[in-house]
Amino acid sequence: MKITEAIIHKHGINPEEYKKIINLIGKEPNLLELGIFSAMWSEHCSYKSSKKYLKTLPTKNKKVIQGPGENAGVVDIDDNDALVFKIESHNHPSYIEPYQGAATGVGGILRDVFTMGARPIATLNSIHFGSHKHSKTKNLLNGVVSGIGGYGNCIGIPTVGGEVKFDSSYNENILVNAMAVGLVKKNKIFYSKAKGIDQPVIYVGSKTGRDGIHGASMASAEFDENTEDKKPTVQVGDPFTEKLLLEACLELMKDDSIISIQDMGAAGLTSSSVEMASKGNLGIEIDLDKIPCREEKMTPYEMMLSESQERMLLILNSEKIENGKKIFNKWGLDFSVIGKTTNTKNLVLNFNGKNVANLPLSSLSNEAPVYDRKWKKNSNSKKVNIPKDFKSLKILESLKRILMSPNNSEKSWVWEQYDHTVMGDTVQKPGGDSGVIRIHGKNKGVAITVDSSAHYCLADPVTGGKQVVCESWRNLISVGSKPIAITNCLNFGNPEKEEIMGQFVETVDGISQACKYLDFPVVSGNVSFYNETKNKAISPTPTIGGVGLIKNLDSMMTRNLKETESHIFVIGKTLGHLFQSEFFREVLKFKDGPPPEINLFNEKNNGLLINKLIVEKLVNSVHDISSGGILVTLCEMCISGKIGAKIKVPQNNLGIHKYLFGEDQSRYIIEVSKKNKNEVSKILEENNIYYDIIGKTQNDRISLENEFDVKLSELEKLNTFWFRNYFKYN
Amino acid sequence: MKSSVIVFPGSNCDRDIAVALEKFQIKNQMIWHNETNLPKSDLVVLPGGFSYGDYLRTGCIASKSPIINDVIRHANKGGLVLGICNGFQILIETGLLPGVLLRNKNLKFISKNVFLKVINTDNQFCFNYKKKNIIELHIAHNEGNYFADINTLQKLEDNNLIALKYCDEKGNINTDSNPNGSSNNIAGLLNREKNILGIMPHPERLIDPLLSGIDGSIMFESLLKSK
Numbered sequence: 001m002k003i004t005e006a007i008i009h010k011h012g013i014n015p016e017e018y019k020k021i022i023n024l025i026g027k028e029p030n031l032l033e034l035g036i037f038s039a040m041w042s043e044h045c046s047y048k049s050s051k052k053y054l055k056t057l058p059t060k061n062k063k064v065i066q067g068p069g070e071n072a073g074v075v076d077i078d079d080n081d082a083l084v085f086k087i088e089s090h091n092h093p094s095y096i097e098p099y100q101g102a103a104t105g106v107g108g109i110l111r112d113v114f115t116m117g118a119r120p121i122a123t124l125n126s127i128h129f130g131s132h133k134h135s136k137t138k139n140l141l142n143g144v145v146s147g148i149g150g151y152g153n154c155i156g157i158p159t160v161g162g163e164v165k166f167d168s169s170y171n172e173n174i175l176v177n178a179m180a181v182g183l184v185k186k187n188k189i190f191y192s193k194a195k196g197i198d199q200p201v202i203y204v205g206s207k208t209g210r211d212g213i214h215g216a217s218m219a220s221a222e223f224d225e226n227t228e229d230k231k232p233t234v235q236v237g238d239p240f241t242e243k244l245l246l247e248a249c250l251e252l253m254k255d256d257s258i259i260s261i262q263d264m265g266a267a268g269l270t271s272s273s274v275e276m277a278s279k280g281n282l283g284i285e286i287d288l289d290k291i292p293c294r295e296e297k298m299t300p301y302e303m304m305l306s307e308s309q310e311r312m313l314l315i316l317n318s319e320k321i322e323n324g325k326k327i328f329n330k331w332g333l334d335f336s337v338i339g340k341t342t343n344t345k346n347l348v349l350n351f352n353g354k355n356v357a358n359l360p361l362s363s364l365s366n367e368a369p370v371y372d373r374k375w376k377k378n379s380n381s382k383k384v385n386i387p388k389d390f391k392s393l394k395i396l397e398s399l400k401r402i403l404m405s406p407n408n409s410e411k412s413w414v415w416e417q418y419d420h421t422v423m424g425d426t427v428q429k430p431g432g433d434s435g436v437i438r439i440h441g442k443n444k445g446v447a448i449t450v451d452s453s454a455h456y457c458l459a460d461p462v463t464g465g466k467q468v469v470c471e472s473w474r475n476l477i478s479v480g481s482k483p484i485a486i487t488n489c490l491n492f493g494n495p496e497k498e499e500i501m502g503q504f505v506e507t508v509d510g511i512s513q514a515c516k517y518l519d520f521p522v523v524s525g526n527v528s529f530y531n532e533t534k535n536k537a538i539s540p541t542p543t544i545g546g547v548g549l550i551k552n553l554d555s556m557m558t559r560n561l562k563e564t565e566s567h568i569f570v571i572g573k574t575l576g577h578l579f580q581s582e583f584f585r586e587v588l589k590f591k592d593g594p595p596p597e598i599n600l601f602n603e604k605n606n607g608l609l610i611n612k613l614i615v616e617k618l619v620n621s622v623h624d625i626s627s628g629g630i631l632v633t634l635c636e637m638c639i640s641g642k643i644g645a646k647i648k649v650p651q652n653n654l655g656i657h658k659y660l661f662g663e664d665q666s667r668y669i670i671e672v673s674k675k676n677k678n679e680v681s682k683i684l685e686e687n688n689i690y691y692d693i694i695g696k697t698q699n700d701r702i703s704l705e706n707e708f709d710v711k712l713s714e715l716e717k718l719n720t721f722w723f724r725n726y727f728k729y730n
Numbered sequence: 731m732k733s734s735v736i737v738f739p740g741s742n743c744d745r746d747i748a749v750a751l752e753k754f755q756i757k758n759q760m761i762w763h764n765e766t767n768l769p770k771s772d773l774v775v776l777p778g779g780f781s782y783g784d785y786l787r788t789g790c791i792a793s794k795s796p797i798i799n800d801v802i803r804h805a806n807k808g809g810l811v812l813g814i815c816n817g818f819q820i821l822i823e824t825g826l827l828p829g830v831l832l833r834n835k836n837l838k839f840i841s842k843n844v845f846l847k848v849i850n851t852d853n854q855f856c857f858n859y860k861k862k863n864i865i866e867l868h869i870a871h872n873e874g875n876y877f878a879d880i881n882t883l884q885k886l887e888d889n890n891l892i893a894l895k896y897c898d899e900k901g902n903i904n905t906d907s908n909p910n911g912s913s914n915n916i917a918g919l920l921n922r923e924k925n926i927l928g929i930m931p932h933p934e935r936l937i938d939p940l941l942s943g944i945d946g947s948i949m950f951e952s953l954l955k956s957k
Contacts, residue, residue, distance in 0.1 A: 419841045
């Protein structure tokens with residue numbers, strides 16, 4: 001078959017790249033070879049636009065065992081325990097086919113974690129949809145939530161947290177980011193680097209079908225009016241097989257049979273074989289006749305580019321083959337020796353006794369293009385006037401509007417569709433500041449959260465990037481954990497556009513600054529570009545997955561108020577920043593202006609002090625102040641604790657709206673018992689931490705002096721109304 | 731007391747129930763579904779999960795597993811059998827308990843704490859609920875909507891074979907307190923001899939104050955007392 005320009009274009013390879021391919025391999029590629037390049041050089045696999053900037057992120061400290069570059073990151077959580085975690089996007093497929101797209105997103109990220117020898121202990125997700133009024137949103141939301149649940153529930157890993165957001169920038173490009181966390185013994189971590197020549201290469205798991213062919217390339221391009229036609233590039237998940245694969249792999253990992261292991265994710269057999277061999281600086285030879293196929297007459301091209309799910313590639317100690325076969329047979333899974341490692345440093349594929357591809361591995365990995373794309377600054381310095389009449393708005397009415405809005409509504413409609421208590425170690429369920437999972441059999445736990453704040457990033461990517469890292473840190477602090485590290489999923493539009501590339505570069509800069517200051521390294525992640533349809537890009541959306549350690553679960557903290565007659569403290573200085581606040585966006589529909597500034601010094605100081613107060617058991621409840629400001633944060637504490645509050649705005653020159661709805665950063669609300677009031681105040685003063693005492697807890701009413709006095713149940717009803725009403729007819 | 735937990739491909743609450751049994755000093759072993767001989771056990775547990783991926787029908791393929799013959803033999807001899815969630819579905823597919831479990835009325839998976847009234851405490855599983863018969867347990871299922879014809883339901887009621895019913899905090903049994911559409915709010919059933927119990931809620935998930943409740947513990951304490 002002649003490789004025409006049209007074929008090259010269809011493979012997402014531009015003319016310069018094609019020239020480079022010929023240079024690297026010294027010949028014209030055949031169709032199979034072109035397909036392999038297309039996958040390996042896709043944005044999704046090669047990170048060609050992002051590599052330069054990802055290198056600037058801090059990735060190391062004394063807790064980091066494995067940073068970016070492996071299937072997932074690994075951090076030390078003491079006592080020979082380590083956490084393995086990563087977040088990944090499955091945006092494009094989920095828009096095309098929401099159930100399967102979301103389901104296989106969960107399946108893929110779980111494989112990344114158990115590939116490293118860890119038993120997954122939790123999943124989380126961050127999902128973004130278009131405006132709730134957009135015609136597709138209801139169906140997409142329903143499909144994505146069912147898909148996430150369908151996969152996670154079946155495999156039996158609790159889904160313990162997440163976020164659901166709506167914004168018209170996602171109308172034609174939804175985001176589905178899934179995070180998984182696993183637990184492993186520090187001395188039993190498995191890696192993907194191949195070692196040794198003539199070692200058997202083994203394919204295990206499901207059979208290969210024709211689903212997901214070119215998924216990686218699809219995810220590296222914009223959508224257009226023919227998006228529906230891309231349905232066949234979406235993979236179909238089978239969580240049952242994944243459960244079997246998980247158990248079989250963990251059983252085989254009990255001894256030292258496995259030399260290296262890699263899951264077949266994006267670009268399936270191609271990327272897994274290339275990555276393993278090139279990391280080990282070896283060659284690999286595969287006999288494609290040995291690939292277990294689900295369908296008849298599959299071609300080498302289809303086999304190499306299929307993204308059928310629930311498959312792994314292993315390199316085993318040759319004398320352990322029989323043992324491996326026995327284990328996989330027990331679990332009813334395929335186990336096929338398909339090739340061997342070689343010293344050629346080439347990828348060699350044979351089929352029907354003929355050589356069908358022969359490529360130097362370096363041409364696929366190290367030599368893949370890296371771009372230094374042009375970008376322009378987005379920082380929004382233009383002066384925006386504050387809307388005039390906001391002071392005439394009634395506080396209670398505004399509060400109600402915010403509590404009823406889709407973005408601020410209580411989301412149990414979503415997370416009650418996810419099994420969040422299976423495995424018997426879920427200490428904090430979804431709905432709090434972080435999910436908390438007990439380390440099985442021990443009295444310590446891990447806190448996990450996922451966060452994003454795209455509208456801050458759109459308004460100012462540097463500040464937004466900093467903010468989202470701080471938000472993650474704060475959520476981990478609020479449950480009594482010491483933050484350890486993050487994983488990030490960077491969702492952007494088309495990087496070939498200067499403005500989008502600028503959003504990316506500046507967001508990464510913000511993330512990097514915050515991570516460095518807080519000693520909160522990035523240990524894994526994923527970049528998703530081309531979230532764009534017909535020239536309209538999503539808002540820049542970095543999603544941060546953070547983990548923290550609670551050394552002793554006796555000092556875990558929750559956000560629900562615990563008792564009446566205790567004091568309500570606001571920690572951190574309130575400056576009344578209303579631009580980009582929920583008050584402006586939801587109530588006034590005013591979306592201009594800069595996001596609140598981040599002061600990293602205060603962030604760290606305030607956070608560490610909250611941690612100290614929690615560990616010394618001086619506080620009853622803690623909730624970080626985020627979306628909606630003080631008043632919304634307090635309402636959430638009241639509603640979850642079924643305890644009311646009586647507050648008044650302290651003397652200040654901000655005015656009541658700015659004080660109650662401002663979204664200044666690095667703040668928390670804490671509940672302090674009468675008996676601890678003096679001691680807490682003293683500690684705060686000694687440490688130069690700014691605080692206000694705004695009132696006391698009381699029975700079932702929330703009241704604000706001179707403004708309102710309302711039954712808690714009324715606010716709760718409003719807060720839980722939206723989701724149930726939206727799906728009333730479903 | 732000795733127990734055996736049967737592990738099917740796709741079981742995912744097998745570890746959870748084993749942890750609970752051991753916590754209450756019940757000596758447990760895990761039995762792979764392909765075994766044909768059940769070791770000597772006082773109690774057999776069919777755990778929750780998605781045996782065979784729920785393909786064909788929940789619990790259907792598992793009910794044909796080799797070990798099931800011995801489980802039925804054990805039950806017919808009066809041995810205790812507890813089926814939780816998918817285990818309840820399997821018990822129904824084996825014919826050891828009547829009726830069917832349909833998809834939840836709202837066609838969604840439901841994972842949440844619910845209130846239950848222990849209707850029959852005169853059996854070895856629920857004996858200790860005499861002192862506290864409105865309890866809170868967690869449900870996590872897609873097919874928990876119990877259905878049986880009117881005659882069967884009448885027999886179950888008349889013979890007091892309904893172990894648990896969904897209710898509200900105060901013990902009211904009505905449509906509002908029925909999470910999944912089950913006939914008569916049924917959440918758990920006994921066989922006529924009361925040595926087999928099938929339940930949708932997961933007692934093994936509420937055995938620790940840290941895990942939002944301890945009402946599940948009472949069932950394990952009852953079992954322990956039964957021997």
